[in-house]
Amino acid sequence: MGIGLSIAATGLVLVVAVYLVAVLDLVLGRLVAAAPLRLAEAAVRPVRRGALLLLQRSPRTERPDQVLWILAPALLGAIAAAVLFVMPLGPAELSPGSGMRQVDAGIVYFGALMALVMVAVYLHGWAPNSLFPMVGGYRFVALALSYEMPLALVLIGAALPARALSVGAIVDAQAGLWNLVRQPLGLPIYLVAALGAAFRGPLNVPDAPDLAGGTSAESCGAGLLLWELGRNAVLVAAAAMGAAAFLGGWRGPLLPGPVWMAVKTLALVAVLLGVSHLIGRVRLERFVVVAWAVLIPLALLDVFAAGIVALLAGRP
Amino acid sequence: MTGAAADALFWLMAGSAVAAGWRVFRADSMVRAAYWLMASFVAVAVILVLLAAEFLGLVLVLMMAGEMTIMAVFMVMFMMNPAGLNPMNMVHQHRAAIAAGVIAFLGLAGVGVFARFPSAPPPSAARVTADVGHELLGGSMLIFETAGVALLATMIGSLAVASRRGRFGPADDGSREPATAPAAPEATPPESEHAGHAGMEPHGGMAP
Numbered sequence: 001m002g003i004g005l006s007i008a009a010t011g012l013v014l015v016v017a018v019y020l021v022a023v024l025d026l027v028l029g030r031l032v033a034a035a036p037l038r039l040a041e042a043a044v045r046p047v048r049r050g051a052l053l054l055l056q057r058s059p060r061t062e063r064p065d066q067v068l069w070i071l072a073p074a075l076l077g078a079i080a081a082a083v084l085f086v087m088p089l090g091p092a093e094l095s096p097g098s099g100m101r102q103v104d105a106g107i108v109y110f111g112a113l114m115a116l117v118m119v120a121v122y123l124h125g126w127a128p129n130s131l132f133p134m135v136g137g138y139r140f141v142a143l144a145l146s147y148e149m150p151l152a153l154v155l156i157g158a159a160l161p162a163r164a165l166s167v168g169a170i171v172d173a174q175a176g177l178w179n180l181v182r183q184p185l186g187l188p189i190y191l192v193a194a195l196g197a198a199f200r201g202p203l204n205v206p207d208a209p210d211l212a213g214g215t216s217a218e219s220c221g222a223g224l225l226l227w228e229l230g231r232n233a234v235l236v237a238a239a240a241m242g243a244a245a246f247l248g249g250w251r252g253p254l255l256p257g258p259v260w261m262a263v264k265t266l267a268l269v270a271v272l273l274g275v276s277h278l279i280g281r282v283r284l285e286r287f288v289v290v291a292w293a294v295l296i297p298l299a300l301l302d303v304f305a306a307g308i309v310a311l312l313a314g315r316p
Numbered sequence: 317m318t319g320a321a322a323d324a325l326f327w328l329m330a331g332s333a334v335a336a337g338w339r340v341f342r343a344d345s346m347v348r349a350a351y352w353l354m355a356s357f358v359a360v361a362v363i364l365v366l367l368a369a370e371f372l373g374l375v376l377v378l379m380m381a382g383e384m385t386i387m388a389v390f391m392v393m394f395m396m397n398p399a400g401l402n403p404m405n406m407v408h409q410h411r412a413a414i415a416a417g418v419i420a421f422l423g424l425a426g427v428g429v430f431a432r433f434p435s436a437p438p439p440s441a442a443r444v445t446a447d448v449g450h451e452l453l454g455g456s457m458l459i460f461e462t463a464g465v466a467l468l469a470t471m472i473g474s475l476a477v478a479s480r481r482g483r484f485g486p487a488d489d490g491s492r493e494p495a496t497a498p499a500a501p502e503a504t505p506p507e508s509e510h511a512g513h514a515g516m517e518p519h520g521g522m523a524p
Contacts, residue, residue: 065348108374115381119351122385126347141385148382165371292475 010085014077014233017084020266021232022046025273032277053225061218065127069223072124076230079113079120083237088168089250090257106167107155110241114151117197117234118144121206124227125215136214139284140206143196146291147203151193153299154186157306158245161313167241171249179246182309185302187246189295194238194272198231201276205284207231239268326366333359341406346395349406350388354380372448 026042029035086103103109118141125137159165161182162173170179180187196203207214216227243249243264250257252264336356343349357380364373395404407413453460 068348068351103370103374105371105374108371108378112374112378112381115378118385119354119381122388123347123351138389141389145382145386 006085010081014081014084014236017236017265017269018229018232019046021235021269021273024266024270028270028273029277032274050225053220054222056221058221058223059218061128061130064129064218068123069127070226072120072127073223073226073230075116075120075123077226077233079116080230080233080237082113083110084240086167087240087244087249087261088171089261091172103166105165106170107159107165110155110167111148111152114197114238115144115148118148120230121199121215124219125206128218130218132211132213132217133215136206136208136211136217139208139211140199140215142284142288143199143203143205146288147193147196147295150189150291150295150299151197153296153303154183154189154193155241155245157183157186157299157303160303160306160310163310167244167249171244171251174248175251178248180248183246183302183306185298185305187242189299189302190242190246191268191272191275192295194235194242194268195276197238198235198272200231200235200272202279202282203287204276204281205287208281210281235269235272236265239272240265242268322366326363329359329362329366332356333363343406344404346391346404346406347388350384350391354384357384369448 023042023046026045027037027039030037030042086106086109121140121144122137125133125135125140127133158179159170161179162169164170164173174182192203195201199206205214207216211217213219216224219227240261243261247264247268248260249264250261252260255263333356336352336359339352340349340356343352358377361373361376361380364370364376449457
């Protein structure tokens, strides 16, 4: 498989995954609300909404930064594609192509891309030159600065048993035991951070209804459609990384690697979406205190414990 | 990546880095200037990755994305311009700036022209990141890590002192924003009595 083909495959996976997120979101919303559920309706509604948004005209605000306004959702989608592009789908020697090549510093690569999410959301709030989007953008900066540290720490903890930063090596190190079991603090903290990165449910502070839609308050039409697609894509990317770092990635009996990776990623997506329907939005200042005073110490504990275990286990 | 493609990417990124760096000073807003600077650093990061310094390149992006956002927020706060949208001039003290720029350019160009750079690519099995760490810090690793922990403790300490519920009491004491409605004088005694009564009763609405 050439690099062009793997880029196309990544794009296809992303499109399918983003659609599945939209359907799952509807289904889980109905389930939580105990409302009647028709699968056919749930399957069609995201497409219908997308078509409707495409038909709407895009609004203009007074003196917006039109370029950055369009670039921000594109950046979100690019971040998600870049994460999915390097996800290992099988053992390194059997990896289906040169395109799915393993980045040696995979954890750092992921961290750098997640830091760019902050840039994308801030710019999406800043570009329309309007009050509510601006407030939403600033809110996300505070949110991102709070969740990024626990996110980085638990991923370092996941990398310690592997003694390597590449995602492939981290998956390989979970051959016997998943990091989910080995580091029980890791996945919960990671999922909180993932909810923040995808700004959904309890951590949807930048696009919150109390800000009339926050950073997308002035968005409509194709711009809004792009933004929602990008947001779903980031959710998928974060879930895929969680599946690789804590659920053993492509490892599993009987089924081939890519299928296990997809199943685990979708399971984490379902957990994240279910949580976002079950838990109400938290106040940002509360979350900042919790993140710095509770999540970071817990994540440090996770790293120390993982380090001690790795030292006791000795060199492989 | 083949030689020609890598060369093309290098020149593209080098040009982008310089062009974005120039735009930093032509932008009329602090937020735009900050993110042009980030774009310049991202182009440099791609060059670092091309040079097989993958870790350094990725860390550069990781740090700059956060740094530039924080810098933009701080600049906006200091300029008392809540949105950072008002046009402003990014160029000041022209003579000193030109002199500093020329000297910096000559210095860096001198390094580029006169220094001897290794031309052999590292073997693919080399642990580049670990080697860079040993080269930079060597035996001082423990001292460096100790300093890192000391800095972390200092940061936590300063946060604890400055935080709202620090050990010296509420940090925003005396700086709370005033209530929007004037307080006591307007409320007539019967009303305030009723309000207090209703507030204390569990079923305030049913009180006579």
